[in-house]
Amino acid sequence: MIKKNVLSLVLLGVVGMGVAGTGHAAPDGMSAPIRVAAADAGQASAVSAVGVVEQIRPEQGKVKISHEAIPALGWPSMTMFFRVKDKAVLEGIAAGDKIRFELEKGATGLEITRMEKMAK
Numbered sequence: 001m002i003k004k005n006v007l008s009l010v011l012l013g014v015v016g017m018g019v020a021g022t023g024h025a026a027p028d029g030m031s032a033p034i035r036v037a038a039a040d041a042g043q044a045s046a047v048s049a050v051g052v053v054e055q056i057r058p059e060q061g062k063v064k065i066s067h068e069a070i071p072a073l074g075w076p077s078m079t080m081f082f083r084v085k086d087k088a089v090l091e092g093i094a095a096g097d098k099i100r101f102e103l104e105k106g107a108t109g110l111e112i113t114r115m116e117k118m119a120k
């Protein structure tokens, strides 16, 4: 079980960060190497996280989020761009919103499949 989790995390890391380039090499100094430690990705393919929307680029289907740590991925908190699976995910969302969102591995790496506002 542990081995399987580590393997899937490594794959997720390579595919999600390497190919898609969702921003982990980026600005706020989080050169985030793939962390395989105490994470438990389990068998669920969707990962839930919480953050604050910083910027939305609807035409590109991208959203910049300051997210809290995501233990299931072994990620620390950071600010980065995510791709949304469908632009409809961004409807009703504005910069400054505190959100809960779900990430799933799609064709181009990790994508946000759901996003909902939380009380501030």
Ligand SMILES: [Cu+2]
Pocket (backbone or CB within 6 Å): 024, 067, 075, 077, 078, 079, 080
């Ligand atoms: Cu991140």
